[in-house]
Amino acid sequence: MRLLAGVVPAATLWLAGCQGTDDLSRTGCLPLRVPATVVLQRETGLYRIGDAEVPVLTDHPRDTRNDASQRRSLLRTVPPGTRVTIDRLTQRWGFDAGKGRISAFGTLPSGERFEYGWGTGSVIGPAPWEGPGLPKRRTVKCDA
Incomplete structure (x- = not known):
């Protein structure tokens, strides 16, 4: 039992080190x-x-059926x-999920910071600043 007491915290720390965030700002993949x-x-x-801490920018209007369970509320x-x-x-x-959420972080004219979830893995959707007519899903190759 003592052996497990030392192994579990060590494994937890090791797995926590197997996650992170890549900066895609200058990679040219997006x-x-x-x-x-x-x-x-x-x-x-x-x-x-x-x-x-940071609000999320997303398409509006949108399906709000799951907002209460996600504790999601419209600020404006x-x-x-x-x-x-x-x-x-x-x-x-x-470690467990591979490549995850692709996000754009920015600022509104009022100074409010936001995160925009542009996609996941190797797929992005049309961002609200992109013109009409783009496909719902586009493949990107981001190797930061």
Whole structure:
């Protein structure tokens, strides 16, 4: 039993070290180089999710059926034509899941920070600052 008491914390620390975030800002694997000022092409919403420090920018209107269980609440809408600054592009990765969420981090004209979940793994969708007519899913190859 004592052996397990030492092994479990060590394994936990080892697995925690098997996750991280890659900076994709200058890799050229996404159709945006940052820092950049972009103009929203469609209405979006700024949402608070649980206790997250940074609100999430997402398409609006959207299906809100699961918002209560995710503790998601609309802070405000952001109209098309709004200029936003994107200053960082990242991808989370982990031992158990591989390549994870691709995010764009930026600032609204009011100074509010946000995260936009652009995709997962090697697939992104059309960002709200991209024009119409893009496919719902595009494959990207990001090897940071």
